[in-house]
Amino acid sequence: MSEDLSSIYARAPAIFRGIRGEIEKVMVGQRVAIEQLLASIIAGGHALLESNPGLGKTLLIKTTAKTMSLSFSRIQCTPDLMPADITGTTIIEEVDGEKRFRFEPGPIFANIVLADEINRASPKTQSAMLESMQEKQVTVGNRTYRLDDPFFVLATQNPIEMEGTFPLPEAQLDRFLMKIKLDYPSPEEEFQIMERYTGRVEPRVQSVASKEEILGLQQIAREVPISEDLRKAAVQLVVSTRNWNGVRYGASPRASIGLVLAAKSRALLDGRNYVSREDLHVMAYPILRHRLILTFEAERRGLTQDQVITDILKELKI
Template identity: 45%
Template sequence: MDLDYVKNAVDSVVREVSKAVIGYDLEVRLLFGCLLVGGHVLVEGFPGLAKTSLAKAFARTLGLSFSRVQFTPDLLPSDITGSLIFNPRVGDFEVRLGPIFANIVLADEINRAPPKVQSALLEAMQEGQVTIAGKPHELPKPFMVIATQNPIELEGTYPLPEAQLDRFTIRILMNYPSYDDEVLIVKDTRLGRVDLVNKVVDSQDILDAMKLVDKVRMDESIARYIVSIVRATRSHPKVRLGASPRAAQMLGKLARAWALLDGRDYVIPDDVKQLAPYVLNHRIIVTNDDPLRVINEILEKTPTPMMAKALGMGYSNE
């Protein structure tokens, strides 16, 4: 597998997903990038924005297994992870695996389930395995959770604490489609039909691409640029809680994957600039302001490394 193959693969995935869901090409690329770094995604958006169809279509193009869990107040941890079930035919207990055992898991309205259930899911995200009746069971690879939240319905919800939000690699704020896209949604009856989406890569391709991410080069000045951005969130006057070192680590990993999706084996400053709002917007708490506005202000004020050599190696500050 080479760089061109990965770039062509993600382009093919974007085209296929657009057969069912249009207007979210960037979001598909973000999902792909997170999958390559073993990350997880929090999606926030109003009802009717095709969040479920997007996740289903994405999994289908990759030939990955998919499961959807509707989070409700009466959900139990075992409803997600699985449990021991008595089988009268054999006269013994057997393990029944829960819906968490899929490559792509859609945790719909994650903030509607009680904290104990949220913790069970987040533990699986962190460890890559779940424990059933005292025995660990490894989750399939690749594995990614796409969790959704409705930003307007707060009654009867259990907001995720900051420590748990930090486990999500990025948060995507889904907006309404453009006027032209919405007209197309009305006209084209095929949109929304995930069954029309074809598989264009397979799980082994994804696993091979994940290995390539670690080989993407990052100059020290880019690493310093990332750390400067993250540390600036801790000293900004409008930020009550800044981003953690994990945020810097995630931004670095995702920047490598982003370069790979663009057919490069080196990270450039624009990779960091484009991804920082998605990586940081749920990791900071601001006072009387919009987190994205604060992040963009930090990006504007932080000196950007300038490319000095052709292959992206060797940078100097502006």
């Protein structure tokens, strides 16, 4: 480990405390969602946040972006949004009497891209994000433009109000490292939310982590040791989803990679230099839930992806 990475590793607990402290100025509760979102960022993956309206998905993403010295852009997805509105377009401008082509970058050229209500964008526009999410580059015309590191698409969607929406295709869902769910707050938490946002001054957030620190933490997370037994358990867990009763299509090998990376990132967030079975157990839900396609009969019985994951974890004793 280089001297710079060693310095960042030594400061990692303080960095994470600072980020969480700033987020908790704005967000009340939702600690599981916050942990999963930070683990996704440290693992270098994209995240899809889902909840009923009004539970703070957009607020959580915007707040997290503010705590880091990263460029941020927001795309409000609508049915009439075009691919060029995301990737950018080539325009003609006149310079010294000559007409020249100039590329005007779109909002995808940012470190953190908030795709709000992504399922309201048309399939053509959704597919425009595939190249950027997988290859971290954008092709416009016959030219390819690299995106700056780090790069994350943090998207939101509502499970209700499905009229006028376009469900994300499985190929694009698989590009998201995690699907994070936000739950309703408890009565005590909701009282705190009311108190915090009906007072004279609303909470403000400041940046507490630099771009170099985020990139360094991503490198450090990959170096967190994991035992061979846990690596085999991760693969066994993912493979089990492909022939489990009630599952039509299971998770791809990308899920095995994501599960280990997410478990390493969670260990680093907790200040540990090793991966535990608990890390695999906790991260299995956000890693797998959007990658499992249930049979029609299972859906008719009311079976959910999270219930399937719970059953597999019990069977494998993870």
